Amino acid sequence: SAVISQKPSRDICQRGTSLTIQCQVDSQVTMMFWYRQQPGQSLTLIATANQGSEATYESGFVIDKFPISRPNLTFSTLTVSNMSPEDSSIYLCSVDLGMTPTNYGYTFGSGTRLTVV
Amino acid sequence: GQNIDQPTEMTATEGAIVQINCTYQTSGFNGLFWYQQHAGEAPTFLSYNVLDGLEEKGRFSSFLSRSKGYSYLLLKELQMKDSASYLCAVRVTGNTPLVFGKGTRLSVIA
Numbered sequence: 001s002a003v004i005s006q007k008p009s010r011d012i013c014q015r016g017t018s019l020t021i022q023c024q025v026d027s028q029v030t031m032m033f034w035y036r037q038q039p040g041q042s043l044t045l046i047a048t049a050n051q052g053s054e055a056t057y058e059s060g061f062v063i064d065k066f067p068i069s070r071p072n073l074t075f076s077t078l079t080v081s082n083m084s085p086e087d088s089s090i091y092l093c094s095v096d097l098g099m100t101p102t103n104y105g106y107t108f109g110s111g112t113r114l115t116v117v
Numbered sequence: 118g119q120n121i122d123q124p125t126e127m128t129a130t131e132g133a134i135v136q137i138n139c140t141y142q143t144s145g146f147n148g149l150f151w152y153q154q155h156a157g158e159a160p161t162f163l164s165y166n167v168l169d170g171l172e173e174k175g176r177f178s179s180f181l182s183r184s185k186g187y188s189y190l191l192l193k194e195l196q197m198k199d200s201a202s203y204l205c206a207v208r209v210t211g212n213t214p215l216v217f218g219k220g221t222r223l224s225v226i227a
Contacts, residue, residue, distance in 0.1 A: 031212070031214075041219065042204060042218060042219040043206075045216075092159055092160075094214070094215075096214075106150065106206075106215055107162070108159040108160050108161075109159060110159050111158070113157070
């Protein structure tokens with residue numbers, strides 16, 4: 001199965017600043033997904049990052065707040081802009097590698113635990 | 118919209134069997150996934166069902182009934198390390214991201 005490297009693993013940031021999270025996959029993938037997991041909650045999809053086109057955002061998430069880059073088929077970044085304490089969460093990237101006998105589709109990065117103070 | 122329901126919390130005894138249910142109402146269906154997530158870690162894949170029936174993988178089994186919009190995850194011979202959140206997720210179409218339920222926090226006690 002593919003390996004996803006996500007960094008930073010955690011950060012503590014001042015309100016009003018921005019943080020960029022990076023996700024690197026060791027194989028080429030068409031779509032990469034960014035999820036948010038607030039404390040004690042399940043995963044909520046922020047956006048789908050497509051290579052060669054703008055990201056597709058879910059309801060409640062906007063590009064100005066969460067700009068995404070997807071410069072090639074193995075890499076994506078998510079920026080959390082103008083942060084407030086409500087942005088404190090775990091952010092996860094995910095890819096769909098399709099279904100094979102040894103790989104059942106979705107794999108997640110190790111996550112970025114963000115605390116905004 | 119898409120709706121996936123599962124119990125919020127469950128408690129079970131070490132060595133016992135526990136069944137975690139998941140019901141879904143989605144606009145399409147292209148597979149159901151179960152993930153395990155320990156506190157502070159990323160979700161890890163447990164099982165996948167796309168056809169009706171039972172899929173068994175060691176101590177873990179997952180069942181699907183598409184006509185009922187229902188799945189369950191069965192954990193046998195519970196161990197303390199099985200204490201975690203278990204997430205049910207549905208792939209609505211082949212190209213769309215997974216939609217997750219809120220997760221079931223399982224506590225295994227001695």
